[in-house]
Amino acid sequence: MRYFLIAMALVLSACATTVPxxxxxxxxxxxxxxxxxxxxxxxxxxVKLSDLTRTVTMNYSTYYECAVKVDTWIEWYQIQKKIHExxxx
Amino acid sequence: xxxxxxxxxxxxxxxxxxxxxxxxxLYTFSYFTAFVPALIPFKEPVRILGTVLVIAGVYFYGSYxxxxxxxxxxxxxxxxxxxxxVESKQANDRLAKKSAERVQxxxxxxxxxxxxxxxxxxxxxxxxxxxxxVVNVHNAAARNEEIK
Numbered sequence: 337m338r339y340f341l342i343a344m345a346l347v348l349s350a351c352a353t354t355v356p357x358x359x360x361x362x363x364x365x366x367x368x369x370x371x372x373x374x375x376x377x378x379x380x381x382x383v384k385l386s387d388l389t390r391t392v393t394m395n396y397s398t399y400y401e402c403a404v405k406v407d408t409w410i411e412w413y414q415i416q417k418k419i420h421e422x423x424x425x
Numbered sequence: 426x427x428x429x430x431x432x433x434x435x436x437x438x439x440x441x442x443x444x445x446x447x448x449x450x451l452y453t454f455s456y457f458t459a460f461v462p463a464l465i466p467f468k469e470p471v472r473i474l475g476t477v478l479v480i481a482g483v484y485f486y487g488s489y490x491x492x493x494x495x496x497x498x499x500x501x502x503x504x505x506x507x508x509x510x511v512e513s514k515q516a517n518d519r520l521a522k523k524s525a526e527r528v529q530x531x532x533x534x535x536x537x538x539x540x541x542x543x544x545x546x547x548x549x550x551x552x553x554x555x556x557x558x559v560v561n562v563h564n565a566a567a568r569n570e571e572i573k
Contacts, residue, residue: 357502362513366521368528376567381557386547388555388563390539395567397535401528408524415516423505 359423365412373402437492441485448478 364370376395379388452475458464565572 357499357506359506360510362510363517365517366524368524369521378564378567379560381560383555383560384547384550385553385555386542386550388559389542389546392563393535393538393542397531400531404524404527404531408520412517412520415520416513419509419512419516423502423509 359420362412362416362419365408369405369408369412371405373405374398434493434496437489441482441489444478444485445482448475448480448482451475451478 376398377391379391383391451471455468455472455475458468458471561572564570
């Protein structure tokens with residue numbers, strides 16, 4: 337009985353399916369790309385005109401920096417998709 | 426077949442050729458048993474064994490060929506994946522560099538604007554008072570909230 341079980345285990349091991357080739361999920365396009373976009377800055381009542389315009393300018397910069405991240409991720413997706421599709425050809 | 430993947434190619438081929446050669450040898454040997462009276466009773470069993478071994482050898486050769494073709498496919502797939510990983514890393518490096526350059530341009534231009542504010546806009550700080558409603562509008566937009 338013991339030998340039979342060993343033999344069966346050996347024979348059934350032939351049924352095991354393996355996936356020998358595993359493609360690694362691509363990394364992010366730089367560490368900065370995985371940082372969240374910051375909140376926009378607000379101002380206090382009685383703010384000076386220069387401080388208000390400075391804050392508005394900084395907020396616009398924040399928006400543009402965040403837009404760069406989005407653009408980067410879009411481009412990253414397109415490139416990685418093409419690379420992934422090329423593997424299957 | 427899964428277990429065969431652990432056996433080196435050369436060993437597999439050697440085993441297959443060994444079985445084939447043993448079968449052919451035994452089959453041929455069975456004809457010479459007629460010349461040795463003591464071996465005559467073994468003629469048929471040897472011939473049968475030789476035939477079985479030749480058939481098994483041919484079968485194993487087919488299995489070996491299939492195994493080899495799978496190994497070749499796996500090797501090809503691994504090479505493609507490795508190439509894709511290199512391309513992916515290069516693309517990521519390019520994207521990260523391009524992104525960093527664009528962010529630097531944005532920061533440089535923002536700095537120039539802020540310097541202009543410090544130089545020119547400050548002149549109007551005393552004459553141009555900002556009403557609280559303007560602050561409320563700005564903050565509501567910045568927080569993406571409804572205006573209270």
